[in-house]
Amino acid sequence: MTGTTTADTDAATRAPGPAGHWLLGSLPEIRRDPLGTFVRVREEYGDIVRLTAGPPGLRAERHCVFSPSGAQQVLASRSADFRKDTAAYHEIAAVLGDGLLTSQDEQYLRQRRLVQPLFTRRRVDGYADGLNEEAGAVVRRWRDTPDGAVDLAEEMSRFTLRAVTRILFGADIESAVDVVRRNFPVLGGHIVRRSFTPVRPPRTWPTPANRSAGRARAALHALCDRIVAERRAEDARRGPGDPAPGTDLLSLLTRAGNDDDGTLTPAEIRDQVLVFLIAGHETTATSLTFALHLLGHHPEVQERAREEVERVLGDRPPTAADLDALPYLTQVLKESMRLYPAAPVFGRNAVRETVIDGVTIPAGGEALVVPWAIHRHPDHWEDPERFDPDRFLPERERDRPRYAWLPFGGGPRACIGQHFSMLESVLALAAFLRAFTIESPAAGITLGVGVTLQIGSPVRARLIPRATD
Template identity: 70%
Template structure:
């Protein structure tokens, strides 16, 4: 090591260190850690004798080192990812080494821009069904979080499963919140009781997992039993994915990928859409500018995939919402070799977190960072910032495979909603839950006013 400067950090309580702060409000704990100690901070979690050090990285340069330039020193082997692996299988989110490389090669062709653009009509139809349903909203008031979760879940299950959408939506809506909270609690606990013990939390999580597995296994078996299957839903494509080098995915591997896509394909995009609409509902000038762009580009026709490049301001709105509310507020890694991050020594065996929640608010890159300002994402201003100053999809060799899908779905949906309704947000500060993904813990209500379509 070229430096012996210890990593600074809060002392926390004598008994539990910073664990109470993490349990009470981990997002606030990250921000206070950065403001008081800098871009690399050590948090001590748990009681003496069981205390674990967690290193948090709050800079774009540190994020690039961890996720890209020195990524070989950091693996997805930490406690949190192991809990996800135990709950949702060994899909692209959690797999490692040869498993990950093989899975990525088999799955990548399913997420080419051309393939994803082919889902634009289905995404628009699901967004249009939301527009139609809002006409009957009591008092013209809706909960944006609930509505966007329902929309993204219907969209991803339709694209994954095709005709099996209703059964899948019901099971996933019931099961994922249970597994998310369970994983978060076990991932931050100094000691987690064995999953086999019949505690209430263990039993609830086991039921949720069993329901998800049964749903996926049933649908996968039906696909594989079909003599010929030329369906273009993702499950059919996964079942047929094969190469001479990598073989094909067996039923368990297909299920693991499906569960990852269900999680990443609905919770993350729901968060982005919820807060994009919530923020526009508090900023009528920006909302009007976005709507005028939508009206000018679309006129009276439905949006298509090519409109993603024709709606630059609406895309800026979405990116700014994703800056303020990154769906993955922290990205965990296990340190596998003594290394340095931003000049600070980080030992092998430690847990490390790259924290977009703070990087997206770091005043080195963002002036007045809590202010909603889509102009931050003009091409000129984007070019002037470090690559990892904005990273809602992660980065490096493990960057999100579904980035284009998420952007396409979000922009087409926002265009559909804003063309049909004016949005007025009724709630201000929305409490947040940072489980596997960032979600709203309370209602994000908005009053809708129907427009005459151009």
């Protein structure tokens, strides 16, 4: 069902919200503490709250959606009323191109049809051995770490980047990792600054920020274009008796096609690769960082998860088939993603006046779906700040609204790589828990909102090696 009826509009109300600063509205609060602001205004004003930000004449108005039912309407049942035409998505598209994350309409549907076969459960499960090897390399390196002191955020970013680069590029892993580590942070910061600035200078202006972002973007594009060209050349040279073509995602992308949609162009392949790099690296790194951090704070949960891993696996490495046999470890991961969703907020623009949860969002208005606050909604999560993996027991999940937990979004634009992320995370946690006891200090962690959840301070942990046979 899409659109609104006269009865809907008549019964709807204007969203409440704080007046904020006389000049800048709620902009100072949002910049200082966006996550805390979302939780506070939900408590004070309800499940849909109107926030204004910026000076008069340049003031932006956003409708924050804090309920599972509202999220479901925006993302699923009334998704045709909303588009990815927000400032943030325009900035992401300017950097990453028109891949699955930012493309729309027929372009998106065509890309999704071409790429979906690469992310079937069977295909993704075939990457388990490579993921295990990367997790094993982390374990070996950690055993040589003085005092076992690590920054989990740095370590998990490094691990997931190596893992996703291996799956994407195969043998090109080392050169690719170096280029990505140097350039993605530059682009991420540039996207965030421009997304939340009322006045954005044209990207063609030679400002220091534009020039820095341009160099980073060019380096990433050059990396992807070079590897795509090499793969296409390899496929063209391959004869009947040569080894089978590669099974990394880039090789599969270069061969993806069907009679109706054709094949992906080199530029389209590059755009998909860039999206896979950021979505498959930063988001999973965040989930693993906080899963390990929370386990380090809750030794009884950690021991229960470890006992499950050792009972199920013994001394052998995990496989994709073991996921269903590790339910408690999966619950730990899901609860970590509830408390620290890698995508804490994302926006859509209303293409027509639409009523969501009895509140009118005007045509052209922006709806911000806020998983950070939805995951803390007391109507659906008792004592929401408490870490409790048993929230995700099957019987408790069945009694909860579908969109009360949405770390991968939802509806027709739900994340295509969610099974890959869950597989990578569970396999890695199993390897780390078998090898180490994790202790986390009580120091606070600085968080912010960017393209993904931003960790602004080290996430310290001490890793105590466990005895090995």
